[in-house]
Every structure is written in C-alpha cells, then in structure tokens.
Amino acid sequence: MQKVKMPARDPNIRKKDFKQVNYGYSQCEMLKEAKRCMQCKKPLCIHGCPIGINIPKFIRYLAQNDHKRAAIVLRQKNNLPAVCGRVCQQENQCEKFCILAKRNESVSIGSLERYAADVTAIENSLSSITISKNGIKVAIIGSGPAGLTCGGDLLKMGYDVTVYESLHDAGGVLRYGIPEFRLPKYVLDLELYSLKKLGMKIILNTLIGRTKTVKELFGEEYKALFIATGAGLPVFPKIPGENLNHVYSANEFLVRVHLMHSFNFPHYDTPIYKARNVVVIGGGNTAIDAARTALRLGAESVKVVYRRTENEMPARKEEQVHAKEEGVEFVTLTSPVKFIGNEKRFVKAVECMKIEVGEIDNLGKKYLSKIIGSNYIIETDMVVLALGLNPNPILPSLIEGLIIDNHGHIVTDDSFMTPLPGIFAGGDIVCGTNVIKAMEMGKKAAKAIERYLKKSSK
Ligand SMILES: Cc1cc2nc3c(=O)[nH]c(=O)nc-3n(C[C@H](O)[C@H](O)[C@H](O)COP(=O)(O)OP(=O)(O)OC[C@H]3O[C@@H](n4cnc5c(N)ncnc54)[C@H](O)[C@@H]3O)c2cc1C
Structure with a gap:
C-alpha cells in the first residue's frame, strides 16, 4: 500500500x-x-x-x-x-x-x-495530572525545546521548575524563528499551556546574567540550573558589502516578521522593508524559512543561493519541495563574493562565483573551489544571510569557571553537567543541532539533575 x-x-x-x-x-x-x-x-x-x-x-x-x-x-x-x-x-x-x-x-x-x-x-x-511535589527548586534558563523538555521532565519528577526567558514570549526558535505557516503559534501555545498546568512557571523579559545573575538564582534557593540559551548569534560571510542597508541576517529578518509582527506595520512598531527581488544565502531550514517568508511579504522573485548541490541542502526535504512549489528558485553550486550597493548604500546586486566540487575532504565533505572567471551578477534589493548561528555568548561569558570551546559552546560531560556544581547545560548552547536533538539533551540533563540533587541531599 x-x-x-x-x-x-x-x-x-x-x-x-x-x-x-x-x-x-x-x-x-x-x-x-x-x-x-x-x-x-x-x-x-x-x-x-x-x-x-x-x-x-x-x-x-x-x-x-x-x-x-x-x-x-x-x-x-x-x-x-x-x-x-x-x-x-x-x-x-x-x-x-x-x-x-x-x-x-x-x-x-x-x-x-x-x-x-x-x-x-x-x-x-x-486534563489535570496530579504530581507529588518535593519542593526542590530548579531554574531553567531559556524557553526553547531544550529548556521546555528538561523543565517538563523535572516537573513530572516532582521538582518546582521556573523557566527564565529573555524575550517577551516563550518558545525560543519555535516562537521567533520557525514561521507560522510551518508551526502555527497556537500549537506552541497549547503545548506551553499544558506545561504551565503541570506547574511550570515561565518568567519572561529576564536576561539571566544581566537582569538577574546566576549567583542571585542560587541565592533564591534554586538547587540546580539548566542553561539552554540556544544559538542566536548570526554568522556573517566576511565579504565586501555585508554592512549595506537591506542586507539582513536571517535571525533579524525572521524575528522582525514572526516575533515583532512587522508585516502588520503600522499596527506593530517594528517595520520591515518589503523587497521585490530577494536573495537568500544558505541552504538550511533558516534559509528556506527566510525565502518563503520573503515571498509571503510580497517579493516577486526569491532566489536561494547555495554553494553545494540541492541534494546536500541541510533543510528538511519537505520544506525544499514546498519552497519550489511556491516559486522559490534554487541557485546551487554558487557562492557570493561581494554585495554591491547604490550611492545611498542600499544593496542593489550580489556578485557570485560558480563552485566546482572536488574530492572528499578530511571532514567527510566534498571539497569546494570557486571557478576563476565565473563571476556574475544577480540584481536584488534585499539580501538575507542564513549561514548558520553561533551560541549566544552573553551568559557563558559571565559565569566564571565554565569551559567554552572554540565555537562558543559550553563544554559538559556526557550527562550535560558542567564543571560547576549544580550547573547543567544542553541544546544549541552545547552543540548546534535541531529540535529533537535539543530535546534529547534536555531529557538526559533532567535525569542527571535528579541524580545530582538526590546525591547532594544525602
Ligand atoms: C529559522 C530556523 C528554523 C529551524 N527549523 C528547524 C526545523 O524545521 N526542524 C528542526 O529540527 N530544527 C530547526 N531549527 C533548529 C532548532 O530550532 C534549534 O536547534 C532548537 O530550537 C534549539 O533549541 P534550544 O532550546 O537549544 O534553543 P533555542 O530554541 O534557541 O532557545 C533558546 C532560548 O533562550 C533564550 N535566552 C538566550 N539567552 C538567555 C539568557 N541569558 N537568559 C534567558 N533566556 C535566554 C532565547 O531568547 C531563546 O528563547 C531551526 C532553526 C532556525 C533558526
């Protein structure tokens, strides 16, 4: 069948x-x-x-x-x-x-x-589930899938869980990154409502490290912390013209549209430029989401420029198919080398080069090289950069004693515990992956937190 x-x-x-x-x-x-x-x-x-x-x-x-x-x-x-x-x-x-x-x-x-x-x-x-509470307080920092999973599992084990979120709404990337047309926000709200009914407290507009320090949290009788602050720091290509007007990072673009409701301007405060010809650089979920969002804002042409082949795009296959059905054009084996601006410093074109695929390199990926003399121009009035995201640096930089790797990830042991007693970490802040992997880390950390708390109460 x-x-x-x-x-x-x-x-x-x-x-x-x-x-x-x-x-x-x-x-x-x-x-x-x-x-x-x-x-x-x-x-x-x-x-x-x-x-x-x-x-x-x-x-x-x-x-x-x-x-x-x-x-x-x-x-x-x-x-x-x-x-x-x-x-x-x-x-x-x-x-x-x-x-x-x-x-x-x-x-x-x-x-x-x-x-x-x-x-x-x-x-x-x-429905209401009865949980016998043990009165022990655990703080979760960040309300994305890692934080909500760790918090949800700890609630079911009887802990008193409070989630701190720096933004004005909960859900992490599920709220501010993944568009409504893939994940309607009422779906997320219902999941959050169920967690709140289990007893999860969610405190918004609180940037841990600045609004409140980790030391202050321990002073408020939290016995363990789970850091799940995600990866929201955009990677830039470091090529000429990336600071021109209307060259956006995908994060800024998506946050403006989906969290700040800029498409509803002037009813909401944060505007967004409505471009006619959009070029998105990248091939992951973020790139495809940005391309399809630009289309929905009224763009006449949207091109996704990606340096590898379509088969190698990391974005979900279904989203790639949907994007193409909607008219998004994929320009593969192509890399931008320069963004060109007009006299007022607004982007007007992207200079690209074609890419040649070579042997497999020592990371297991095919070696890429730019084809000399293959330069050509794509005209555009908006560029969205979706080249990846690095971990949010603020909180890790403010906690003395944490180990941070070269990419800005918090280093933990296999149970997601840091070298600092009672401080655990998981999700994209530990290893950039995807929703379910972030949840897996949250789940494993919840078990480790329980083991730690049981041991330290003896
Ligand atoms: C546009 C986009 C589309 C994606 N699409 C998919 C997809 O289709 N499928 C998939 O599996 N994966 C997808 N991903 C990847 C996936 O969303 C992430 O891997 C996942 O959300 C990581 O979860 P997290 O809980 O670690 O962090 P996040 O979801 O990033 O949540 C972290 C939260 O912590 C908050 N925070 C940060 N610092 C602080 C602080 N100091 N104090 C308090 N709060 C703080 C942030 O505001 C944020 O809300 C996508 C990512 C993006 C950007």
Whole structure:
C-alpha cells in the first residue's frame, strides 16, 4: 500500500499568506497510514528517535482509532509532540529506520504524531495530572525545546521548575524563528499551556546574567540550573558589502516578521522593508524559512543561493519541495563574493562565483573551489544571510569557571553537567543541532539533575 500523502494548500494561494501549509491527516487518511505500519518485532524506528518514543505502540493505537491512548504513549516521552510532528527531520531519524524505507515508502511517523497530538491537544491541556511535589527548586534558563523538555521532565519528577526567558514570549526558535505557516503559534501555545498546568512557571523579559545573575538564582534557593540559551548569534560571510542597508541576517529578518509582527506595520512598531527581488544565502531550514517568508511579504522573485548541490541542502526535504512549489528558485553550486550597493548604500546586486566540487575532504565533505572567471551578477534589493548561528555568548561569558570551546559552546560531560556544581547545560548552547536533538539533551540533563540533587541531599 502506498504512503498517504500529507494534504497541503494550493501553492499559488498559500504563498500569499502566513496560514499553515499542511492540512494534517483526516481521520480516514490517518487510519490508512497507521495500518501501513508492519508492527515489527524488533522496531528500528524507536532507535531512530532521539527521545525514544515507542513508535509502533502509538501507531497501533491509532490504527485501532484510539487516539487517546496513542497520545498517552507519545506524551510519556515527548513534552512537545504537536511541534515535533511538524518540524522534526523525520526522514533522517525514525522514518529512515522504518522497514518500508527500503522501498522509499516509510510510514509517515511524523504526520501520525501530528495527528495524535492535534486531536488530543485541547483535552490534554484541560486534563489535570496530579504530581507529588518535593519542593526542590530548579531554574531553567531559556524557553526553547531544550529548556521546555528538561523543565517538563523535572516537573513530572516532582521538582518546582521556573523557566527564565529573555524575550517577551516563550518558545525560543519555535516562537521567533520557525514561521507560522510551518508551526502555527497556537500549537506552541497549547503545548506551553499544558506545561504551565503541570506547574511550570515561565518568567519572561529576564536576561539571566544581566537582569538577574546566576549567583542571585542560587541565592533564591534554586538547587540546580539548566542553561539552554540556544544559538542566536548570526554568522556573517566576511565579504565586501555585508554592512549595506537591506542586507539582513536571517535571525533579524525572521524575528522582525514572526516575533515583532512587522508585516502588520503600522499596527506593530517594528517595520520591515518589503523587497521585490530577494536573495537568500544558505541552504538550511533558516534559509528556506527566510525565502518563503520573503515571498509571503510580497517579493516577486526569491532566489536561494547555495554553494553545494540541492541534494546536500541541510533543510528538511519537505520544506525544499514546498519552497519550489511556491516559486522559490534554487541557485546551487554558487557562492557570493561581494554585495554591491547604490550611492545611498542600499544593496542593489550580489556578485557570485560558480563552485566546482572536488574530492572528499578530511571532514567527510566534498571539497569546494570557486571557478576563476565565473563571476556574475544577480540584481536584488534585499539580501538575507542564513549561514548558520553561533551560541549566544552573553551568559557563558559571565559565569566564571565554565569551559567554552572554540565555537562558543559550553563544554559538559556526557550527562550535560558542567564543571560547576549544580550547573547543567544542553541544546544549541552545547552543540548546534535541531529540535529533537535539543530535546534529547534536555531529557538526559533532567535525569542527571535528579541524580545530582538526590546525591547532594544525602
Ligand atoms: C529559522 C530556523 C528554523 C529551524 N527549523 C528547524 C526545523 O524545521 N526542524 C528542526 O529540527 N530544527 C530547526 N531549527 C533548529 C532548532 O530550532 C534549534 O536547534 C532548537 O530550537 C534549539 O533549541 P534550544 O532550546 O537549544 O534553543 P533555542 O530554541 O534557541 O532557545 C533558546 C532560548 O533562550 C533564550 N535566552 C538566550 N539567552 C538567555 C539568557 N541569558 N537568559 C534567558 N533566556 C535566554 C532565547 O531568547 C531563546 O528563547 C531551526 C532553526 C532556525 C533558526
């Protein structure tokens, strides 16, 4: 039986608004897809899930149309299932190990996860779970997937958890980076609501290190801290013209649009330039999100310039397909060498060079070299740079005794403990990855925090 395709909105209509692209399975589609699962005796998909969800079990319940039980299985391991069902790179994780993947037709585990989470979201947020509290306080710094997962697991173990967030809204990249058309904010709000009902306190507008120090947190009787401050520091290409007007970092661009609602200017305060011809540099999720966002702001042409081939783009495959359907053009094996401005210092063109792919280098990636004399010009009135993000440096630089590697990551042991007693760290601040890997680190850290607190109370 063939995989049931995730139904999506017409590209010509959806590219003009920020509403969700994928509809989600209907009950009938869900049943058809769930019944494709072979219920393997030795299910490899579980090993492909960084947080170890019992995938065959939740799918078995779905196949019996018992979405309540399916959701219970999911939520045992996952504090953010509706988020993961939408943004996880399933094709490189659980679905890659599905026995049906050999025929390129793995079970759509992500779409089924989304179904089970969505149909139970309201009842889950209204239901109350009784947890016996132990009164021990733990502070989480940063409200992205790593922080929310660590905090959620500690709550379930009985700890008193407070999450501190520097921005005016919680969720980290899930809030300010990933666009509404991929992850509607009501979905995130429902997940946050469930965590708050479990007892999570979320304190916004508080930059730990500046508004409040780590020493002050320990003074407030927190017995352990989990640093999950993420990676929000944009990487720049270090080429001429990167300081021209209308050359944005993807982070600034996406934050202005999605967190500050700049597309609603003048109803909101932070404006954004609405460009006609946009060039996005990069090939990851951030680049594709920026390109599709630019399209929705009214751009007539959006080009994604990437130095490797399309197959090597790190962005989720589904997003690449959706971007192309919407009219985003991929210019591959190409690298920018200069941004050219007009007399008022506004960008008007990107000078690019074609790239030649060579042998595999010692990092396992194909060696790239610029082809001499291949320079050409792409005209543009806005450039968005999506070349990667480095860890947020503020807090690590303010905690004496932390070990920081050359890339700015906090160094921890295998259980995500730093050399400082009671201070743990995880997510992109430790190792830049993705949502589910950040959650995996949050989960492991929660277990380590419990071990540490039990040991130190003896
Ligand atoms: C545009 C974009 C799209 C992406 N798309 C995907 C995708 O489709 N799938 C996927 O798997 N991954 C995706 N990723 C990657 C993924 O979002 C990150 O790996 C993940 O969010 C990391 O989680 P985190 O909890 O470590 O940090 P973050 O999500 O970055 O959260 C960190 C939080 O800490 C707060 N903070 C920072 N410093 C302080 C401080 N001193 N005090 C208090 N709070 C502080 C920040 O404001 C932020 O809210 C995407 C990333 C981007 C940028």
